[in-house]
Amino acid sequence: MLELSFEKEVVKTLTTGSNQWMERKDRYGTTPDQLWANFRDKLNNNNYAKLQGYPLTDTEFNQVKRAIEVRTPYEAAKLLATENGIGKVEVERDDAKLGTVTLELFWKVDVAGGKSSYEVVRQAVRPRLAGTQNVDPDRRFDVTLLINGLPLIQLELKKATVELNQAFNQIEKYAQEGKYTGIYSLLQMFVIMTPDSTAYFANAEPDHFNKAFLFNWRTRDNHPVENGLAFTRQVLNISMVHKIVSEYTVIDQERQSLILLRPYQIYTIEAVMHRIHDHQDGFVWHTTGSGKTLTSYKTAKLAAQDPGVDKAIFLVDRRDLDEQTTSNFSAYAANDEYWVV
Numbered sequence: 001m002l003e004l005s006f007e008k009e010v011v012k013t014l015t016t017g018s019n020q021w022m023e024r025k026d027r028y029g030t031t032p033d034q035l036w037a038n039f040r041d042k043l044n045n046n047n048y049a050k051l052q053g054y055p056l057t058d059t060e061f062n063q064v065k066r067a068i069e070v071r072t073p074y075e076a077a078k079l080l081a082t083e084n085g086i087g088k089v090e091v092e093r094d095d096a097k098l099g100t101v102t103l104e105l106f107w108k109v110d111v112a113g114g115k116s117s118y119e120v121v122r123q124a125v126r127p128r129l130a131g132t133q134n135v136d137p138d139r140r141f142d143v144t145l146l147i148n149g150l151p152l153i154q155l156e157l158k159k160a161t162v163e164l165n166q167a168f169n170q171i172e173k174y175a176q177e178g179k180y181t182g183i184y185s186l187l188q189m190f191v192i193m194t195p196d197s198t199a200y201f202a203n204a205e206p207d208h209f210n211k212a213f214l215f216n217w218r219t220r221d222n223h224p225v226e227n228g229l230a231f232t233r234q235v236l237n238i239s240m241v242h243k244i245v246s247e248y249t250v251i252d253q254e255r256q257s258l259i260l261l262r263p264y265q266i267y268t269i270e271a272v273m274h275r276i277h278d279h280q281d282g283f284v285w286h287t288t289g290s291g292k293t294l295t296s297y298k299t300a301k302l303a304a305q306d307p308g309v310d311k312a313i314f315l316v317d318r319r320d321l322d323e324q325t326t327s328n329f330s331a332y333a334a335n336d337e338y339w340v341v
Helices: 003-015 032-046 058-068 073-080 164-176 182-186 228-235 238-244 263-277 292-304 319-333
Strands: 086-092 100-107 118-126 139-147 150-157 189-194 197-202 249-252 257-260
Touching: 003 118, 003 139, 003 150, 003 228, 032 058, 032 100, 032 118, 032 182, 058 073, 058 086, 058 182, 073 086, 073 182, 073 249, 073 257, 150 164, 150 182, 164 189, 164 197, 189 228, 197 228, 197 257, 228 238, 249 292, 249 319, 263 292, 292 319
Parallel strands: 150 189
Antiparallel strands: 086 100, 118 139, 139 150, 189 197, 249 257
């Protein structure tokens, strides 16, 4: 299958059936300026009451742009989870009578409904940086997924005869060229895909891209999901991918990095939460090196959000584990609304 044909099939899969992403055909080959304009419309509409019916002026929207631009992926993730899982930005109105307003731009728990909107754009154009004509060509991004007008997930597609590593190398090169700045500063997740192989990974600073953090998807019974369209249906559907870039993301303060959970960690957390909701007990078994601390932290955090849970307690059987776990939990919780004691 040729790359263009594969791209069309992926977008068709995203926009039909239960996925219901909306392809913005009017935004084919969209530029950063057009993406900013689209996001501005979403921001005005989603905050109509807060804005008291007065849409953002150019000067006011420039404040929003400055809050988003030149951020690292770590800082971008913090912005998207500003307060209780709601991404917020503060704007000082031009009219002093309107004062200062805090606008909401992303909602972690508002999945597949409410204010959240889900759009697909193809072949977005990222122009070269000013003054770099000889070394920095224009680039095109295959498929970009927008949540509330924000480009949070990007897909790099290759035909079947091309190795998946080439897609990773291409994204890394784009990062080194500074292509993921401006409105693209908020990218959280990359997906690399051929018709027969797939992987996903968290956005990172240009010099911190690492193939060791390429994750493959598996089903609940541990079968690999290698087919590109199957991955699109199972992982890139609105419900799952929104959760991956919100609920199943950890912001690590110590390493100043963004962590996406592996599929078995996600399934574990979901299983535990189902048991809690059904008022049942149980246990989870993980092998050495499988990310137990990360899984347990996320599980405890989500459990603490349940109205029926007052406190989550973590027990360890060795003092060195106590110190290590407390240190890790503190780094993970630094940008959450929970205390580690």
